[in-house]
Amino acid sequence: MFRLSILVLTFTLFACSPAERPVEELTATSSGPEADAPVEPSRYNEYLWCKEGENFSEESLANLTQTWLGMSNEAGVEYFGVYSLSPRFTDPNFDRILLLVWPDKETRDKGWETYSAENIQAKLDEQYPGVEQCGGDNWANVYGNTVYQPRVPSVTWDVEKSPTPLVGYRFCSYNAGKEPKDLRQLVRGKFDSWLVEYEEGSGPSSYNWGYLAPDFDVETIERNEGVPPTFDYVWMDFWANPTEAESGNAAWAETGFQSEFDAVATCTEPQSYDLVETRRMRPSA
Numbered sequence: 001m002f003r004l005s006i007l008v009l010t011f012t013l014f015a016c017s018p019a020e021r022p023v024e025e026l027t028a029t030s031s032g033p034e035a036d037a038p039v040e041p042s043r044y045n046e047y048l049w050c051k052e053g054e055n056f057s058e059e060s061l062a063n064l065t066q067t068w069l070g071m072s073n074e075a076g077v078e079y080f081g082v083y084s085l086s087p088r089f090t091d092p093n094f095d096r097i098l099l100l101v102w103p104d105k106e107t108r109d110k111g112w113e114t115y116s117a118e119n120i121q122a123k124l125d126e127q128y129p130g131v132e133q134c135g136g137d138n139w140a141n142v143y144g145n146t147v148y149q150p151r152v153p154s155v156t157w158d159v160e161k162s163p164t165p166l167v168g169y170r171f172c173s174y175n176a177g178k179e180p181k182d183l184r185q186l187v188r189g190k191f192d193s194w195l196v197e198y199e200e201g202s203g204p205s206s207y208n209w210g211y212l213a214p215d216f217d218v219e220t221i222e223r224n225e226g227v228p229p230t231f232d233y234v235w236m237d238f239w240a241n242p243t244e245a246e247s248g249n250a251a252w253a254e255t256g257f258q259s260e261f262d263a264v265a266t267c268t269e270p271q272s273y274d275l276v277e278t279r280r281m282r283p284s285a
Helices: 023-027 058-074 105-117 120-127 180-202 240-251 258-264
Strands: 043-053 080-088 095-103 132-134 141-149 166-174 208-214 233-239 265-267 271-279
Touching: 043 105, 058 120, 058 271, 095 105, 105 120, 105 141, 166 240, 180 240, 180 258, 233 240, 233 271
Parallel strands: none
Antiparallel strands: 043 095, 043 132, 043 141, 080 095, 080 271, 141 208, 166 233, 166 265, 166 271, 208 233
């Protein structure tokens, strides 16, 4: 929220890279002695670039989606949430992003194994040719992330009242001499305190934030415009509606605290999306 220069730890193969810093260092949720205790991931998110085909229409996409979920359920691949992210900007790489939300990576891996074994994608391509391609050629545009979201929002998102929440993503790198502990001190200190003060004055908020720890090599992926050649982590902001985001960001700008986050990490401008829920995730059995 509020232009924080944070995001997610990335896992790369290079020694001494920022990505090798333990994600637990960033996601500890206490300022006391237990602050360095490991924090369990909240879930595993996958982002798939989707391009509309020559036979695309809203109706054909809805039919494809219904068939896809039906086939997946029949195959036992049912423990994942499905969301659509519509960009508030134009990008030649995708028309939308399909977000799959899994309870954990193990469930995700088992799901994809079954999906492949049942040949579900080929069946869909045959039944709905030219409607939409998600994930790119050979699934090159599938981006998995371990999500850490230690904060519980004051107001739970009500999809009936707010059908299209606003989600923002920033891609960040630590500045020279800065480490996860510097970021944690700011988040668990001034930022957490400010969120409490803000809600005391303005009322409960649906705002939440999260770390997305990329499960891919950030230096070799295909990237859309605005994503830097490398980054250490991604910060996700969520608001139930754009109006709430506007008022929250305005209040944050007045604090002057942003400069303290800027001293720790350098981040891109946010990439903003409207989110639509297709199916909410349920825990695996």
